[in-house]
Amino acid sequence: MKIEILDTTLRDGEQTSGVSFAASEKLHIARLLLVDLNVDRLEIASAKVSEGEFETVKRITRWATVHNYIDRIEVLGFVDGDVSLNWVKNAGCKVMNLLCKGSLKHCTEQLRKTPEQHLADIQAVLKQAGEMNISINIYLEDWSNGMLHSPEYVFYLMDNLKDTNIQHFMLPDTLGILNPVNTGKFCQEMCEKYPGIRFDFHAHNDYDLAVGNVFAAVNAGIPGIHTTINGLGERAGNAPLSSVIAMLHDQLKLKTNITEDNLNRVSRMVESYSGIRIPNNKPVVGDSVFTQCAGIHADGDNKNNLYYNDLLPERFGRAREYALGKTSGKSNIKKNLEAMGIELDEASMKKLTERIIELGDKKEIVTQDDLPYIISDVLHSANTDKIRIINYSLSLTQGLRPTATVRIEIDGKEYEQTAPGDGQYHAFSKVIWKIYTQLAKPKPTLTDYNVAIPTGGRTDALVQTTISWNFNGKDFKTRGLDVDQTEAAIKATVKMLNMIENM
Numbered sequence: 001m002k003i004e005i006l007d008t009t010l011r012d013g014e015q016t017s018g019v020s021f022a023a024s025e026k027l028h029i030a031r032l033l034l035v036d037l038n039v040d041r042l043e044i045a046s047a048k049v050s051e052g053e054f055e056t057v058k059r060i061t062r063w064a065t066v067h068n069y070i071d072r073i074e075v076l077g078f079v080d081g082d083v084s085l086n087w088v089k090n091a092g093c094k095v096m097n098l099l100c101k102g103s104l105k106h107c108t109e110q111l112r113k114t115p116e117q118h119l120a121d122i123q124a125v126l127k128q129a130g131e132m133n134i135s136i137n138i139y140l141e142d143w144s145n146g147m148l149h150s151p152e153y154v155f156y157l158m159d160n161l162k163d164t165n166i167q168h169f170m171l172p173d174t175l176g177i178l179n180p181v182n183t184g185k186f187c188q189e190m191c192e193k194y195p196g197i198r199f200d201f202h203a204h205n206d207y208d209l210a211v212g213n214v215f216a217a218v219n220a221g222i223p224g225i226h227t228t229i230n231g232l233g234e235r236a237g238n239a240p241l242s243s244v245i246a247m248l249h250d251q252l253k254l255k256t257n258i259t260e261d262n263l264n265r266v267s268r269m270v271e272s273y274s275g276i277r278i279p280n281n282k283p284v285v286g287d288s289v290f291t292q293c294a295g296i297h298a299d300g301d302n303k304n305n306l307y308y309n310d311l312l313p314e315r316f317g318r319a320r321e322y323a324l325g326k327t328s329g330k331s332n333i334k335k336n337l338e339a340m341g342i343e344l345d346e347a348s349m350k351k352l353t354e355r356i357i358e359l360g361d362k363k364e365i366v367t368q369d370d371l372p373y374i375i376s377d378v379l380h381s382a383n384t385d386k387i388r389i390i391n392y393s394l395s396l397t398q399g400l401r402p403t404a405t406v407r408i409e410i411d412g413k414e415y416e417q418t419a420p421g422d423g424q425y426h427a428f429s430k431v432i433w434k435i436y437t438q439l440a441k442p443k444p445t446l447t448d449y450n451v452a453i454p455t456g457g458r459t460d461a462l463v464q465t466t467i468s469w470n471f472n473g474k475d476f477k478t479r480g481l482d483v484d485q486t487e488a489a490i491k492a493t494v495k496m497l498n499m500i501e502n503m
Contacts, residue, residue: 013232102140104150131191138170176206184216191221200224210239242284444471
């Protein structure tokens, strides 16, 4: 069985607190999802939200029509006569996902209608949709509570709608209250009772069970799954596409149309547009999930890949890394040295290992990029840095712009400049680029700036500043550690200046 994926990042995912995609961002995400990831269906908006949303949907449907994706574009609509239908039709969409009530409590207390009245309203919308040539899928909102507390109501709706023109019956765990046991039971019951119906399952992650519930739903026979990129969604979010795909392909050995090796790239793009950072330990797409920290793991990888599983990073456009820190052994360090083409004798390796463990005890993150500097320090070799900060002065005065004066040595020659900035580090950066412009030297682009401060509130806590750069098409990061945030950023910048000298 091939599992069909509906992605609702642009509709349900945009309900994440603080997330609002611009029109151009929604169009770009739609292209990424349909073209790069090849999702089967795409829910892009809710009807009647705003005039701006209407114009955005029109932009997406125009693009989708030209590129033959229009039948895969869907919009959420409501049981409101022809109001939502007209909105959807005028926006250029051909498929509406009709939101009806899947639990007796929602029907009687929110709508204040009887099941018979609600069914009549739904049937009226279905009739009009047929006349307007709009395909209908139906959400049984709060279906999970319906199955828990009023299954006879759920079956009443199903019995009266199963022979209509509805294409997909969508079963949402609207409040994220299910677990894999009752998800499997309820989904199996639906599939057995209505064998000719095409069902979708829509999970929420309130108990961190969304992916597990998807597993149970598919295992029970549900052929369609709803996801969002990075698990975006209201409250605790939805089932993340990356985790769902890995689970379907590896655990259930089922096929999808998703292009795995684009998952990480698309996740990063949505991270940028949404402003919601991907946790470092998030499966498949987190920064750290393909990084081995313990030396024993690196040793096992050297011995017939003893610590590998089916989640090979290359599947998702990524690479395995070996972290350096207090749990590192020689195997971890050797893996990093091999990647850099560096060979050391046993005595030097011992010194290097001791130094990395020492840095790890201070909570400093040691990266592959740091290794040449650590090796140089450990082996007492001559300082080969071409660029060195001689000294600098930073001023911060209320009512005046911060100012930096820097004296820097480049290839043995000293240069000094002064510049104002919007902050102390900004002023420092302007001085450096002022000197680089004077020397006609190329400079990188700063793409991200992150500051990590240990919890506890100590004023002398170490600050780690991580700066991401792009230079000549290559992305890399440098880190600096100090009790002062600006000093840490300056150290990271000096590392970068010396790195690009050799690029």
